[in-house]
Amino acid sequence: MIYYTILLFVILDFLWTQYLAYRNRKRMNPNIPEQLIGIYDQEKYQKQQAYQKENSRIGLFSGFVSFVIILLILVFNGFGYLDQYVRGYIHNSILVSLAFIGILYIGNEIISLPFSLYDTFVIEKKYGFNKSTLQIFWIDQLKGLILSVILGGLILTLLIWFYNGFGNYAWLYAWGLITAFSLFMTLFYSNIIVPLFNKQTPLEPGELRNAIEKFSQKAGFELTNIYVMDASKRSTKANAYFTGLGSKKRIVLFDTLINDLTTDEIVAVLAHEIGHYKKKHIIQHLITSIYIGVLLFILSFFLNNSTLALALGSEIPSFHLGIIAFSILFTPISLLLGLLMNMASRKNEYEADAYAASFGLGDSLISGLKKLSVEALSNLNPDPWNVFVYYSHPTLLQRIERLRLNNQE
Numbered sequence: 001m002i003y004y005t006i007l008l009f010v011i012l013d014f015l016w017t018q019y020l021a022y023r024n025r026k027r028m029n030p031n032i033p034e035q036l037i038g039i040y041d042q043e044k045y046q047k048q049q050a051y052q053k054e055n056s057r058i059g060l061f062s063g064f065v066s067f068v069i070i071l072l073i074l075v076f077n078g079f080g081y082l083d084q085y086v087r088g089y090i091h092n093s094i095l096v097s098l099a100f101i102g103i104l105y106i107g108n109e110i111i112s113l114p115f116s117l118y119d120t121f122v123i124e125k126k127y128g129f130n131k132s133t134l135q136i137f138w139i140d141q142l143k144g145l146i147l148s149v150i151l152g153g154l155i156l157t158l159l160i161w162f163y164n165g166f167g168n169y170a171w172l173y174a175w176g177l178i179t180a181f182s183l184f185m186t187l188f189y190s191n192i193i194v195p196l197f198n199k200q201t202p203l204e205p206g207e208l209r210n211a212i213e214k215f216s217q218k219a220g221f222e223l224t225n226i227y228v229m230d231a232s233k234r235s236t237k238a239n240a241y242f243t244g245l246g247s248k249k250r251i252v253l254f255d256t257l258i259n260d261l262t263t264d265e266i267v268a269v270l271a272h273e274i275g276h277y278k279k280k281h282i283i284q285h286l287i288t289s290i291y292i293g294v295l296l297f298i299l300s301f302f303l304n305n306s307t308l309a310l311a312l313g314s315e316i317p318s319f320h321l322g323i324i325a326f327s328i329l330f331t332p333i334s335l336l337l338g339l340l341m342n343m344a345s346r347k348n349e350y351e352a353d354a355y356a357a358s359f360g361l362g363d364s365l366i367s368g369l370k371k372l373s374v375e376a377l378s379n380l381n382p383d384p385w386n387v388f389v390y391y392s393h394p395t396l397l398q399r400i401e402r403l404r405l406n407n408q409e
């Protein structure tokens with residue numbers, strides 16, 4: 001019974017994803033839609049449509065490959081065999097789970113590698129986004145692998161240890177661990193992780209730095225850490241982000257952003273980011289933390305559950321089979337929760353935009369966002385269902401409309 005439920009969920013999830021992708025493809029149009037005239041010119045629009053088409057095709061293919069693989073594994077009892085195989089060599093229950101998850105992780109990495117290569121060196125290159133070399137690519141892969149083995153391995157070991165030995169309170173320990181880890185990452189991400197991949201240099205004194213400092217003073221936002229990151233060594237796509245808490249907070253600008261946008265536009269983009277901070281979207285993190293706690297609590301009932309292990313083809317209940325069953329059986333709920341989180345996030349984006357606009361930066365924000373969207377060949381005419389389900393940000397047109405309303409007030 002549970003076995004068929006798992007199978008059904010995998011199939012329904014695939015069909016739902018494919019249906020949404022189909023809705024987006026159906027909206028593609030060789031003629032520029034009226035509402036995009038003035039944002040895209042004819043030539044850039046054609047390029048965007050071609051780019052979208054190629055991305056959608058590769059997405060379709062990779063989604064199909066993953067689906068077939070997971071289906072084959074379920075039908076032919078793959079998880080059960082792997083479990084048995086690992087147990088033939090290892091007897092410690094923590095090590096069995098680690099080896100089992102490790103093998104699946106490596107397998108998944110190997111399957112996704114060709115797609116990643118194709119995306120970077122065929123599609124992104126063809127449209128002029130890729131600046132990465134094969135050398136950078138492979139070194140990134142290697143660093144990523146080492147990082148996930150160390151960090152992922154450490155956290156996983158502790159989680160398995162808690163759940164195997166701490167009984168009813170295991171989820172509380174797990175929650176503490178995950179909360180501590182994410183807090184640590186918020187504080188030290190840009191000091192520890194980013195330097196492994198990119199160089200960050202303090203923004204040089206000059207017009208831009210003055211403008212940013214002037215703005216942050218006006219906004220009552222103490223900001224001393226403004227960094228530029230050499231994102232251009234991989235891609236021409238531009239971005240900026242905000243990290244840290246308290247005195248560790250820092251703004252990181254991609255060097256590509258500085259090339260593409262004017263000073264006013266950059267200040268407007270930063271005002272938006274500061275808006276998130278000022279509007280206490282930190283509360284959001286608190287809600288996320290509670291959500292993780294609930295998730296870990298529910299997870300307790302799945303781990304070491306013999307019915308679930310049996311459904312996946314093993315006589316012996318374990319942490320690793322429990323987590324696989326959980327991740328599949330939880331799909332409908334996580335879909336729903338993802339949807340709610342995206343709704344909340346879109347609301348926050350409007351508020352952060354309004355914050356920037358309250359400093360008279362609305363027009364600069366509009367022109368900055370337009371440039372960023374057009375440069376990245378973004379799909380500016382997405383299907384509303386896709387926006388509703390997947391988008392953490394409102395579409396460009398929605399944001400422009402709202403900003404114009406703000407301007408009139």
Ligand SMILES: [Zn+2]
Pocket residue numbers: 272273276349352
């Ligand atoms: Zn935002």
